[in-house]
Amino acid sequence: MNPTSEVEIASSTPSVDQGKLQDFCPSPEVTVCATTATLNSRYDLKETTVTLLHSIDIPVSYGTTYLAAGIASSNLVPQGWVQHIHPEGSVYYVNTDLNVVTDASICNVTVFRKIRAALVTVFFSLQNAKALPxxxxxxxxxxxxxxICHYYMIDHDNCVEFWLQGHASSELCLPPAxxxxxxxYALQEHYWIHREYFPYRPVPDRLRQxxxxxxxxxxxxxxxSFASTFVLSTAQCSEFIQMIDIETSKCNNPQMTHMIARLWTLVSRHRFDHFYGHDYARVSREQRRLVKPARADSVLFKVICSLFFRFPDAKVEELENLLTDHIVYGIHWKPFAAEQLSDWEKSSTKAVALLM
Structure with missing residues (x-):
């Protein structure tokens, strides 16, 4: 599609009547399904290709009129929506009157009509909701x-993701709990992933602190403590503290919101993995809370263990201790892996020397 036709299509897009949208009945044009922030495909679009033009005519007024007219395609955005550019470079859109965000290409008339129809369905369900944050x-x-359109709701007061209908957690690909x-805590992780993807509003100062x-x-x-369960190393913690423990006035920007949200995502996942706030919270990385799968060593492995004075068996035990309840701590795994590689290199060198 050439730029001219795109402008014509976008400019003919019907604007959303902000005040009357919720008065419509559900639209049969689309089916609205629940999704989660973790199912966002922003990092999965690996096959998207663009065409590079060898020559582009640049108007004389490039620095003023042309730029203001919409190099960022702001003139293509439907009425009531504001285009934002994510710190990573992707584009998303916000409608503050409707409390809606999307990363769909709403400058495309077909996509926008589906978004509009889906919002009619969502607002119809909102009318029947008992209580909303x-x-x-x-x-x-x-x-x-x-x-098929997808949606989820965000509760900024309690920092969780939610939906307008009941769902089984497995339907939404949520982890077993x-x-x-x-x-x-999984829903809090999803909340912060959403904030990471759409960082147009600053994180409250109390949450940053x-x-x-x-x-x-x-x-x-x-x-x-050698058995700490925390997800970051001391050096990483120091660097992140230095980054975010600054004046409030310097935090009210998308870049800082993006980083704070990403860190909260790590913390929320850590709390979920370690049963934070429960009687059975894992307070040491060596503590197990799930049933340990039984080992089924082959006869050959048992023979090898006997020949090598149980050394392979000891290594397996060491590996199992590094993988407690399917959780691997990178700050402990990396030194272990480096040590094994070093030992293998030394053993290989000695073996080659003996053969020569």
Missing amino acids: KDHEIYIHATSDSD VSVSHLK ELVNVLQHGKGDQMT
Whole structure:
């Protein structure tokens, strides 16, 4: 599609009547399905290709009129929506009147019509909702080649992701959990992933300061305990604390929001993995909370262990201790792997020397 035809199509896009959208009945044009922030395909679009032009005519007024007219395609955005550019470079759109965000290509008339139809369905469901968080947000996504639109809701007050209908956690590809209170931390992880993908509003100062406190404690825990469960090393904690423990006025930007949200994503996942706030919380990385699978050593392995004075068996035990409940701690795995490689290199060198 050439730029001229794209402008014509976008400019003919019907604008959303912000005040009356919720008064419509659900549209049969699209099917709205629940999704999660972790199922966002922003990092999966590996096959998208573009055509590089060998020559482009640059108007004389490039630095003023041409740039203001919409190099960033702002003139193509439907009424009521604002285009934002993510710190990583991707584009997304926000409608603050409707509390909606999307990373769909709403400058495409087909996609926008589907987004509009999906929002009608969502707002119809909102009318029947018993109670909604005061500060909530809707994520909606559509593509030009499918009549299925996806959505989820964001609760900014409690920092969780939610939906307008009940769902089994397995339907949404949520991880297995012990209870709803345990699953809450997975939903908090999803919340912060959403904030990471759409960093147009700053993180409240209290949450930034809480994150600083978490990192400071994690740093101290790593320094004083070999069995710490914290996800970051002492050096990483120090660098991140230095990055985010600054004046509030310097944090009100998408770049800082993106980084703070990414760190909160790590912390939320850590809390989920280690049963934070429960009687059975894992407070040492050597503690198991899941049933340990039984080992089924082959006869050959048992023979080899006997020949090598149980050395292979000891290595297996060491590996199992590094992989507690399917969790690998990178700050402990990397030194172990480096040590094994060093031992193998020394053994290989000695073996070659003996053969020669």
